[in-house]
Amino acid sequence: xxxxxxxxxxxxxxxxxxxxxxxxxxxxxxxxxxxxxxxxxxxxxxxxxxxxxxxxxxxxxxxxxxxxxxxxxxxxxxxxxxxxxxxxxxxxxxxxxxxxxxxxxxxxxxxxxxxxxxxxxxxxxxxxxxxxxxxxxxxxxxxxxxxxxxxxxxxxxxxxxxxxxxxxxxxxxxxxxxxxxxxxxxxxxxxxxxxxxxxxxxxxxxxxxxxxxxxxxxxxxxxxxxxxxxxxxxxxxxxxxxxxxxxxxxxxxxxxxxxxxxxxxxxxxxxxxxxxxxxxxxxxxxxxxxxxxxxxxxxxx
Amino acid sequence: xxxxxxxxxxxxxxxxxxxxxxxxxxxxxxxxxxxxxxxxxxxxxxxxxxxxxxxxxxxxxxxxxxxxxxxxxxxxxxxxxxxxxxxxxxxxxxxxxxxxxxxxxxxxxxxxxxxxxxxxxxxxxxxxxxxxxxxxxxxxxxxxxxxxxxxxxxxxxxxxxxxxxxxxxxxxxxxxxxxxxxxxxxxxxxxxxxxxxxxxxxxxxxxxxxxxxxxxxxxxxxxxxxxxxxxxxxxxxxxxxxxxxxxxxxxxxxxxxxxxxxxxxxxxxx
Numbered sequence: 001x002x003x004x005x006x007x008x009x010x011x012x013x014x015x016x017x018x019x020x021x022x023x024x025x026x027x028x029x030x031x032x033x034x035x036x037x038x039x040x041x042x043x044x045x046x047x048x049x050x051x052x053x054x055x056x057x058x059x060x061x062x063x064x065x066x067x068x069x070x071x072x073x074x075x076x077x078x079x080x081x082x083x084x085x086x087x088x089x090x091x092x093x094x095x096x097x098x099x100x101x102x103x104x105x106x107x108x109x110x111x112x113x114x115x116x117x118x119x120x121x122x123x124x125x126x127x128x129x130x131x132x133x134x135x136x137x138x139x140x141x142x143x144x145x146x147x148x149x150x151x152x153x154x155x156x157x158x159x160x161x162x163x164x165x166x167x168x169x170x171x172x173x174x175x176x177x178x179x180x181x182x183x184x185x186x187x188x189x190x191x192x193x194x195x196x197x198x199x200x201x202x203x204x205x206x207x208x209x210x211x212x213x214x215x216x217x218x219x220x221x222x223x224x225x226x227x228x229x230x231x232x233x234x235x236x237x238x239x240x241x242x243x244x245x246x247x248x249x250x251x252x253x254x255x256x257x258x259x260x261x262x263x264x265x266x267x268x269x270x271x272x273x274x275x276x277x278x279x280x281x282x283x284x285x286x287x288x289x290x291x292x293x294x295x296x297x298x299x300x301x
Numbered sequence: 302x303x304x305x306x307x308x309x310x311x312x313x314x315x316x317x318x319x320x321x322x323x324x325x326x327x328x329x330x331x332x333x334x335x336x337x338x339x340x341x342x343x344x345x346x347x348x349x350x351x352x353x354x355x356x357x358x359x360x361x362x363x364x365x366x367x368x369x370x371x372x373x374x375x376x377x378x379x380x381x382x383x384x385x386x387x388x389x390x391x392x393x394x395x396x397x398x399x400x401x402x403x404x405x406x407x408x409x410x411x412x413x414x415x416x417x418x419x420x421x422x423x424x425x426x427x428x429x430x431x432x433x434x435x436x437x438x439x440x441x442x443x444x445x446x447x448x449x450x451x452x453x454x455x456x457x458x459x460x461x462x463x464x465x466x467x468x469x470x471x472x473x474x475x476x477x478x479x480x481x482x483x484x485x486x487x488x489x490x491x492x493x494x495x496x497x498x499x500x501x502x503x504x505x506x507x508x509x510x511x512x513x514x515x516x517x518x519x520x521x522x523x524x525x526x527x528x529x530x531x532x533x534x535x536x537x538x539x540x541x542x543x544x545x546x547x548x549x550x551x552x553x554x555x556x557x558x559x560x561x562x563x564x565x566x567x568x569x570x571x
Contacts (some may be wrong), residue, residue: 049413050406050570065413069324072411079410083403087341096340099333100411102325141407 001026001180002047002149007056016042018204019056024182024197029175031195031212032184035290039204040184041079044153047089047182060149072101076142076150078222081134081158086127089119090137093126097141098109105143115140116166133160139170143165150174152183156190168194188287192216198283202290208283215283221258222285224251226276237268249292253278314525324414331428337394338425347391352440354383359444363451371448372457376441376493379535381468384437386500388472389479392426393492396483396565397554405570415566423480430476434469464536471533474550475500481554484561489569499553500527526553 002024017039024030025185045051047058049065059063060075068074084093089213094108112122115136126134135158142150152170156164171181171194185191191198198215200208208215223230235245235252240265244255249272254261258275265272278285306376358379366375396419399405412418449456478499482492507525510517522528522542525548533541 037539045569045571048407048410052567052569068322068413070322071413073320073322077407077410079406080403083406085341085398085402085404087343087402096333097411098339099329099336100325102323102329279364 001061002030002151002182003059004043005057005059005061007043007046007058008054009039009046009051010054012261016095017046017053020201020204020206021056022199022206022209024180026180027175027178028196028198029171029181029183029194030199031191032182032199032201033188033191033287034184034186034201035287036186037288038186038201040186043201043224043282044079044151044182044184047151048075048079050079056212068212070101070145072097072145072147074145074147074149076145076147076152076228078135078138078142078151078155079153081131081138081155084126084134084137087125089123089125090129090133090140093137094122094140097144101145103144111140113210114143128252132160132163133158135163139167148178149180150182152181154185155183156187156194164190164193188284200283200287200290207290208286214259219257220278222248222251222274222276222278223255223261223272225257225265226271226273230270233268234265234270237264237270246286248289253285327417327421330412330417331424334395334418334421334425337398337426338391338429341450344394347387347394348429350387351384352436354387355380355437355440358383359440363444368452368454371445371452371454372459373441373445374459376444376448377438377460377468378534380437381472382440383477384433386473388430388433389475389482389496389500390493391429392476392479392481393496394489395422395426396480397487397489397492400487403571409570416562419484420564423477426476426480427473430472431469434465434472438465438557463538467533467536467538471474471530474530474533474554478554478559481558481561484565485557487565502530504528523548526550 004020004022007017007020008015012203020039020043022030032040042051046053047060047065048071060068065071065075071077088096091108091112094111095105098105098108112119117136117140118131121129121133126137129137135155139152139155142152156167159167171183175181175196183191183194192212195212196208197211199206200215223234225234231247231251235247238245238252238254238256238261241260243260243264246253258277261274262275265275305499359376362376399408408418409415409512415496445456445458479492479496482495482499486492486495504525504527507517507521507528511521511525512519522545529542529546529549532538533546
């Protein structure tokens with residue numbers, strides 16, 4: 001189990017991670033979802049002791065990462081598949097991990113087979129690897145110590161659809177055997193396919209978390225108005241009716257039935273452009289909203 | 302507390318199988334670091350270059366040196382000069398490789414105590430250095446035997462044990478210089494440029510200054526670290542020379558090394 005408690009990381013005046021708290025539970029795959037630059041990688045680097053937190057802490061199975069005496073045997077980590085020595089062969093890179101952890105030599109061949117790298121591929125130098133092969137090799141390094149916890153940053157990056165399916169089955173099996181998996185992605189689809197629980201982060205803050213079914217189902221109503229002032233007026237009217245709203249692009253996501261939203265709009269004299277049940281699209285809307293803030297298209301506006 | 306499952310901690314106790322995790326011994330780290338110095342083509346040829354340089358330099362002495370100069374000392378000087386350039390580069394790359402190739406991400410995750418990784422690197426580097434010195438000594442001795450067989454003169458063995466010790470010390474200091482530049486810059490290119498500035502630009506600058514400025518002439522041995530180290534090769538160490546070696550290495554090696562180590566321990570690994 002990974003427990004993140006009020007984790008904060010400042011870079012000068014910039015806050016990369018802002019009081020992030022969540023738990024990745026044993027036996028489940030937790031997806032860490034957020035646009036590029038949201039603070040996912042920074043949080044993960046803090047978890048494994050590569051970056052110092054400004055405040056807050058992370059424990060893995062109740063202990064700080066640096067308290068583990070041979071971390072590779074307890075936590076499998078893949079932070080960046082391209083951060084592997086281009087001049088070494090895949091087998092050599094895995095052998096270094098095997099020797100560092102003090103594992104039997106046979107584990108190398110076994111683990112290579114487990115991640116689907118052939119003998120021939122393992123003998124090639126990493127500079128000749130595709131990103132997908134590097135991911136598999138990185139996952140091999142994470143798995144070789146037979147850990148109970150996996151921390152994987154964008155592991156599906158560069159994998160083809162068959163590769164993503166393979167990864168899903170692998171992580172599902174790992175979690176079903178009582179392991180804890182935390183994986184990050186900037187693609188909602190990937191997370192939807194693989195994860196049981198989802199933690200959504202944007203601009204260093206957690207904006208939503210819960211089980212996948214919960215987040216996808218509790219979508220409520222989508223409502224759009226003709227201009228921002230009208231949206232504000234509607235939001236205020238809904239708040240007065242004790243209804244929770246979340247701003248989305250050009251409107252609101254409302255935790256209520258469309259009928260109630262329509263009535264409220266009518267009473268407040270707000271002209272609606274769109275009113276419909278969110279059909280489980282709430283997460284996607286929210287995520288697009290988050291992405292729009294940081295994406296290049298958004299920056300031009 | 303019957304609702305213990307609702308608390309975060311107890312779940313781990315259930316999941317933890319009876320598995321003993323032992324700490325990573327330092328010898329193992331050193332072995333791994335040694336392996337990493339040899340396991341790429343670049344690394345392998347850099348190491349092989351130690352042997353190749355020794356043989357080439359020995360051959361050069363046999364072919365071109367006048368008969369009376371065929372002594373062990375000539376061989377050792379001929380081999381030692383190029384070697385003293387290669388060894389610090391080996392030391393630099395053992396540190397900067399982790400950053401240039403970004404392997405530090407894995408290394409420091411598997412071994413989150415960076416001080417231990419760096420100690421293993423220092424030990425591995427110095428082992429390579431000392432072994433290289435003995436290889437050079439052996440090749441030089443063979444060259445001396447071969448050379449004197451060709452000149453039909455008695456082989457001259459004019460290197461004392463203390464002299465060899467001084468040469469080893471000079472090269473160890475050179476390697477530590479490389480190591481220091483490695484931890485300070487954490488980039489292969491910058492550290493190697495730094496190394497050439499250290500060993501070629503600064504000595505020339507100090508030498509020129511000493512040649513033209515009277516006041517600097519007596520000061521140079523206290524300031525110029527290469528000047529102080531080079532005297533180790535001349536077998537003319539006096540108490541004052543040792544003091545000068547201590548002062549110059551303190552300023553040019555030990556203090557920057559401490560700063561560099563501190564930076565590595567604190568810096569974020571990306």
